[in-house]
Amino acid sequence: MTLLDSMPTDCVVSAWNEWDRLREMVVGTAVGANYEPTEPGSRPQRRGGREGNPFPTGPKPQHVIDQANEELQGLVQLLQDWDVVVRRPSPVDFSTQLVSPDFSVENQYCAVCPRDVLITVGSEIIEAPMSRRARFFEYLPYRDIVRGYWKQDQNVRWTAAPKPSMHDRMYRQEFWEWPLVERHKRMHDFEFCVTQEEVLFDAADASRFGNDIIIQESMTTNRAGIEWLRRHLQDRGIRVHAVHFPLDLFPSHIDCTFVPLRPGLILTNPERPILEGEDKLFLDSGWKLVDAPQPSLTNDQMPEFCQSSKWLSMNVLSLSPDVVICEENEHELHELLSREGLEVLTIPFRGVYEFGGSLHCATWDVRREGKGEDLLG
Template identity: 65%
Template structure:
């Protein structure tokens, strides 16, 4: 296969990595309470103790940056070009015509905001107020690609209002049985009235795009992705994980590592029937082992679950970066034939993710491939197609 010459080229999660963006913890703040998010401390009285506000302490930022820098050194040692965003002022209050928050959040997790689909970069709408303008940290990089790659396509998804009416604020008070009943209709904290999606709810399989319907991506967001991408030759597949009561971002639940292999979460199986796309095409779905930490043992300010353990980053179809404490997962990856690169990353957890979340790959070797020839896909709309 000839190597693509364009700067922007990434069709899946596993092809050999050539260029990537790694986040920074500079200027990070504690994420505020808002209709789309209710942060809580991981302490015995976490449900009632107040969550901190304002800028994070300097020593906390330094620890996270040290581990982010360690990931950069590893990637560069593997021949990967790494870029970093520049964090803007995040501590000042933010106000739009429809909402206000006391501060923004951080720019540690570019995966949540930005996604590369072939030769196209898409800026997601985002689903939380404190992250509304997070894309600004990446604009300088995007303009560099735009100015230097004439084949690049740059798309900015429509920004939602994030007004009170966009949210089901009662969602956070539903008892477990009510939440379970409603989630089968995918009723979460975001309503269906506006286009809403985080980029990290998307997983890329060449011509096929898998999108999780969740607290951070609604059906309107998935419909926008279908209308935008299907005329360009992609096939968009909504997926659901009905035992996940707070679904947000697919990369702690369903993680492809190479053609034919997906790491799966034993506590969050796919909705019955949705696994058939993979099984009919010979894919193996492998449950990961239990993480080394329980949810209660996660870092004090972390809002993600213990399943950050499976938030790994593929350097190639044979090389995977894994958090250093997750020895059971490392052993499984070794048995599956991967070369595993353990790195410390636990101090990054409280910024919204782990290794996959903290990165945004812009260039991987390879081209558009059809990994699902047995496919009942029906295009939403016909139009010009860019895939070969």
């Protein structure tokens, strides 16, 4: 018997990939949300021709919060209709300033996107170190839930990855000043606004494929972070592979770029092809890469304060290998996924875009049926 065979599959926490039949999930909340502050790891910009105007600070307007919460509640209802147990984060006041020995930041962000903070790998919950100051304490809204699982089942493992200092030295400020030509020239260096010294990653840069996890180098994940995850998981036979998308000059989170939908099928971003040679890992194991169609909105049409791209269109959530939830306006994507044999469920979610995420970002899967399998390489 291998180590993997001995891992429990009936554990209250158990999820090995992005697509097996979903049983339990946390859905984010916009309660208490603030605008993301300007800090060394993030320079938020308005959209739609208002780029030069100052970015607001402090709490988001109530009607914006209410709209997102209504859509998040719609997702909760849909999941419950499909017999998925849903839990919600505890309310937190994100308007509090943070002061640490190494940094300070005027306010925090929100609990709309648990995907960025937490990842389930088999029966283990890993809290990501995070990469931005305003998100340093973003694990707190989920702690009651995580502690509950940990108490409920002795097979649950719970790990908090090392917290980085977030000192000025951790960041590369000149990144923000590089002109586009310079970025193109440097695109194969994979150096962004964070340096390589400290361990840091956001959980949403990783994507689970059974006993293999892929994770992209980005503005929110550095090579030390990937190495930490690799060493942490290797004893259990879980392989961690770094992946790269050189044409994405501001990469952050893999779930608008490379999205597995079921064994053998990955939705890819036509404007962000995977680094030459890295496709081999998937193609050699018989996976098909299918480009997503152009999104229904242009980048300029995205909500004025949204810091994510139009590719939130492909941030879909799988209920099972046969059923996927998409934003209701993404008609071309619905057609593509239907042609691939998936049942497509749709809900309104553009109000959540304001907070930088769509259906995958705004959720964290705690339990899916199935167990670890070798699906790559």
